Amino acid sequence: MNGTRLKAILGGSAGNLVEWYDFYAYAALTLYFAPEFFPKSDPTAQLLSAAAIYAVGFLMRPIGAYVMGVYGDRHGRKAGLALSVGLMFAGSLLIAVAPTYRQAGALAPALLLVARLLQGLSVGGEYGTSATYLSEMASAEHRGFWSSFQYVTLIGGQLGALGVVLVLQAVLDEAALQAWGWRVPFAIGAGLALVVYLLRRRLAETASFEAMSVEERRQSGALRLLNEHPRAFWLVAIISAGGGLGFYAYTTYMQKFLVNTAGFDRATATRVMTAALFLYMCAQPVFGAVSDRVGRRPMLLLFGIGGALASVPAFTALAEVRSPAAAFAIVVCLLLLLSGYTAISALVKAELFPASIRTLGVALPYALGNALFGGTAEFVALWFKRAGAEAAFFWYVAAALAVTSVAFWMLPETKRTSLIAD
Template sequence: MHPSTSPPQPNRVRAILGACSGNLVEWYDFFIYAYTAIYFAASFFPKGDTTTQLLATAGVFAVGFFMRPLGGWIFGWLADTRGRKVSMIISVFMMCGGSLLIAVMPTYETIGIAAPIMLLLARLIQGLSVGAEYGTGATYISEIATPGRRCFYGSFQYFTIIAGQLLALFTVVVLQQTLSDEQLREWGWRIPFLIGALSAVVVVYLRRSMHETASKKDMHREGAGSLRAMFKHKRAVALVIAFTIGGSLYFYTFTTYMQKFLVISAGFDAETVSFIMTSALIGFMLCQPLFGLLADRLGIKTHMLLFSGLGVMLVIPLLFAIQGTQSPLMAFALVFGGLVVASLYTPIAGIVKAELFPPAVRALGVGFPYALGNAAFGGTAEYVALSFRAEGVETYFFFYVAAVLCVTFIASVLMPNLSRHGYISGDGRVEENTGMKDAQRLADVA
């Protein structure tokens, strides 16, 4: 980041709060769909067994992810050529518009096939918005953060993603305690979407006062925000995709899909699962700044190696153990254990990607390849898992997650030392130092 764009410390903290508050609202809106699907699935799809209806809602959830590449592209270009702040304000409006549409739309019984079509449209709008939010938010936080504390500051992006999930989960728990199951299925599920839609006003107010980190020189540089210029950094693009497919698939396996996995596979009732996941996610959220501080000391490359290596070794036994347990306490311990492994990745997820690109294509370089990988593997996590279950081979999903994490581990080995060669912390020679040279050095040390 150009030194002249760096704000005083109080303004830096306020700017990060502005970025993170919007992140919280966006992810609340996005995840409330996953947590209330069990109640509204029958409202938007033809009558059938529960697994079929959940499969349909998971399919719509996955389709929302496939709008992320378009959002990452459009808003990456906007952030790189018009500023990070403009991009983030527009994205909040879009997310809340999608939530408002879901909150008020008629059911399948009322308007027939138009109901799932409208639901799909709302998810497409939200998917476009989330594709915008992640890349621009990660870029903004990495640029405004204090040198030597970038991973700590970066940890607040996933802190607020998890807080958004928790807020969504807490909202569901409150509704479960105050409304009957019948009321939730008839109309109560609409309340969380309405809450998300109304939250836009506060977020827009906070984001209007944010400090802009993109310099005019970078925004007007030739090729700024263009895909052609981004793909000149082909090794960086490949690394972002490789990190994303393993990180996102693992993250969504132990967060959104875990909510259903504990019900339909482990056999817990919905209320017990809500309390298990709430407790586990609170612990996971609190891990973020702690692991961010640790990453500032150990380095990003070390954390990526630890996450992907431990993930490959532990994800299969963890999922088998969760599937077989009958104890809520043991289920919590196992889920939280899986999330602790994820904490090696989540605080640095945005920083590692932002370090790989120069300012003129940074938001695009972070957002677009991330959205591709996230759509293909993160967004389809539930759908793939439920499909395996429908075919009677649910455990194949466990091995699928481990195999994808192997790709992330290989990319972590090939990644250069970003403190030396990253565009924010180092000399910007990422392309020259990515490849088998670092793998050979690692082998020599071993």
Template sequence: MSVGGEYAASATYLTEASSPRRRGFSSSFQYVSMTVGQLIGLGLQMVLQQTMSDAALHSWGWRIPFVVGAAGAAVVFYIRRGLLETEAYEEDEGVEAASRGTIRGLLAHKREFALVVALTMGGTVAYYTYTTYLTKYLSNTAGLSKPDATLVSFLALTIFCVLQPLAGALSDRIGRRPLLVTFGVGSMLGTVPILTALRGVTTVGQALVLSVAALVIVTGYTSINACVKAELFPTHVRALGVALPYAIANALFGGTAEYVALWFKNAGAESGFFWYVAGCAAVSLVVYLTMRETRDTALRRSERSGDVPQPA
């Protein structure tokens, strides 16, 4: 809830506040910041695992990260109070007032609504599989110790974090669709082999190589999905247009990924989850292949008038 609830506003804000030539690069920092948060959490987990007994950690130590998170939320609240509105939003004030930020206004963009649900489906399942579920998978299935599994996740996510702005900048040069298609093909064809191989790893190095390979594929989605979704909608319903279909897809597919994985594992058919992830990616791939390129979409009046140069 904490991640999904803030996704749309941050995606919209980062996209609207960016230069049209650097939207992919700038909006990629959404996943940079999300991943840094995960790294801080994993880092704190590793410290607690090394300094506390297993009994103490399970009894009361697990509450420590929540206290740290609460303190961080207060700092973020203070920072956000000083943020300026984007030009696109200010230009749109008074325009489409009756339908601004309303479900009625959003219903005029049913196709884009469906697009966001479908293009999110594969990406969110893959993301949660290789981030939040990965540590449990390496520990419960591959047989790595919990500290080793945590270390693998920490190192893999560090590399993943660095990749986001690089892929975002690439999309500003070649477009968004090539990266989405690369993710779709890679996830559809690579998920089963990677997760199958991860099941048999015996060392941290083997697990790290396979985890990084998976996250390189996922980067094709995570680095640019924020700006792609924002570029699909006009300003007066942009935040809602990103929020509602994303929330639906994230709740149905991303948020349930761990539960589906554990259901397959408890049923004695864990490999069924691998095919589930690949199938979700296949559905999204169809959308990536048929949707329009969004890179050159004008979000502000100055962009529509040609005052701001578009990327080559």
């Protein structure tokens, strides 16, 4: 790999890390700021309200995916990357300075909602643009390995958010964290987003985009996507729904599950998830490299079938576990299965579409599937728990992954049929 290509991949990945750091800071800090924005005595009710606004951010993803998917196809991948991180800067800054319910009444959760709408627009566009950019920049023989860095940086962003929480937990008491300490990660994220915005404006454009004619750049749109690529569109939507549900159930919701169900204190749950996510992050290039040798579909089926079989017993065991080491081992097993999907999911989607509609083709069906199942994972899990039927969520995840496995089987082996030009 030449220096220009490596610099572009690392530069695009750094921006992706900041995007997801900002987005996951909300999930990592919900336990602390929920009481400040939602004045209810029931902790589960507070989490449910915060999770509902978290889900609203996902519902904005299809809009962001469409707007910035078309923008990235028409104006360039790096232009789309710069726009998405700019929106994330605005959303994170707003959360950092938002007043609490005691200070501003109903305006407080309203501002939190606006911030999540901005972040949802940002991430909705970020995924498709980043997936397209990294996939087009990678060489054909190592495309699985290099494209896996999208999830390396995505997980790195989540780890960064959790890491900041760990530092704050070490230096501040619970009262200070709940009163003002939760604002610090959002302020850091806003600053980093501003820096990356400036960096992204200097990235190299991909050869695939530059090779397109002016007429080809004008062709991106939802009607063309649905008319010319309906099968690919719906397959991407289905695998994104199942993959997103598995990802958010095993990662962002898992921290709350360890506190709210297993009974760990917040600091212990954060340490368990930080260690597990670090191993998960390191596994992504390994699974990506394996896909360059054995193909994409076997890796996807490993996750789909394995997750369908493992979800119910794993969550059932975690609900009763009292040892942090045992909880860590169970979570890591789930995350390694998930790696079969996350390491190559963006690449598989990008390989299904031609360059002139690739960003939108990756972004829009992904955002729709993820909004319906990934973004609502926490809300559904907490709803079942409040209804006294928490185990139903475990079966819900297992059933969704079983259906997703059928879609994985229906995918072409994109390692052989990739539409990305070398």
